Amino acid sequence: MVKEIHHWYSPALDKEMPIAVYGHYGDALLMIPTAAADYLEYERFQLIEALRPLIDAGKIKIFSVNSINTESWMNKPMEGAHKAIRQNQFNEYIFNEVVPFIKTFTSNETPIISCGASFGAFHSMNLFLKRPDLFSGVIAMSGVYDLMEYTDGYYDEQVYFNSPSHYIPNLTDPTILEKIRKGRIVIATGSGNHEDPNANRRFSDVLNSKSIPHRLEIWAADVHHDWPTWRKMLPYFLGE
Numbered sequence: 001m002v003k004e005i006h007h008w009y010s011p012a013l014d015k016e017m018p019i020a021v022y023g024h025y026g027d028a029l030l031m032i033p034t035a036a037a038d039y040l041e042y043e044r045f046q047l048i049e050a051l052r053p054l055i056d057a058g059k060i061k062i063f064s065v066n067s068i069n070t071e072s073w074m075n076k077p078m079e080g081a082h083k084a085i086r087q088n089q090f091n092e093y094i095f096n097e098v099v100p101f102i103k104t105f106t107s108n109e110t111p112i113i114s115c116g117a118s119f120g121a122f123h124s125m126n127l128f129l130k131r132p133d134l135f136s137g138v139i140a141m142s143g144v145y146d147l148m149e150y151t152d153g154y155y156d157e158q159v160y161f162n163s164p165s166h167y168i169p170n171l172t173d174p175t176i177l178e179k180i181r182k183g184r185i186v187i188a189t190g191s192g193n194h195e196d197p198n199a200n201r202r203f204s205d206v207l208n209s210k211s212i213p214h215r216l217e218i219w220a221a222d223v224h225h226d227w228p229t230w231r232k233m234l235p236y237f238l239g240e
Helices: 052-056 080-105 119-130 164-170 174-182 197-209 227-239
Strands: 003-010 015-022 027-032 060-065 112-117 137-141 184-189 215-218
Touching: 003 080, 015 080, 027 080, 027 119, 052 060, 052 227, 060 080, 080 119, 112 119, 119 137, 119 164, 137 227, 164 197, 184 197, 184 227, 197 215
Parallel strands: 027 060, 027 112, 112 137, 137 184, 184 215
Antiparallel strands: 003 015, 015 060
C-alpha cells in the first residue's frame, strides 16, 4: 500500500497541519478523526488495514486529516464563541486547503466522499451538507448531528450554522438542496454500548422532511461504539 505524509502551514488555522495519504488511485475518501484524535488514528486502529483490498485495487484513495477538536468543542475552559470560531476555521481549512490538495493528487472530476466515526461523523456530515458542490457523498458512522451535544449549552448563530439538525430544517435554497439530494448519504450506527440510534433516527427524519435521499442503517444491540464496529461498517458500505 502506498502511504505518504504531507503537511503545510494552514492560513485558516494558523498552524502546521499534517495529512496522511493512502493508495495510488480511486475515488477520494476524506477521513475526519474521532474526538481528540489525530490524522494517524484510523491507521493505528487498523481501519486503514481493513480497507486495504479496496485501496490496493485502486477503488479508493484515502486522505486522513488532523483534528482540532481539543482547540474547540473539547476545550472545556475555552469560551463558547471562540470554540465556534475555531470550528469555522476548520471548515475553511477543509474547503479551501484540503479539497484543492486532494484534487492535485486525483483530478477535478474525482468524487470526494467525507467520512468519519463518532465526532468525525458529525464533521463529515456537516462538511458535506455545507458544501455539496465539493463532496459527492458522506459515510457517517456512530455520529450525533446536533452540535448542542458538544457545546455545554452554548448557542449562537455559528453553532446554528454548524449543527445539521438545526440548519437543515430551515434550508430553502433550491440549488443547494438539489446538490445535496444528488449526493450519496449513509448514516450508520449500532445499538450497543455508547451508541445513540435514536439520534440517528431523528436526523434521518430531518433529512426526510427535506426530501433528501439517504441510507439509514441501525445495527443490532451487540454492535457497540468502538473500532470493531467501524472496521466492519466502512468496508461494507464502500464495497457496495
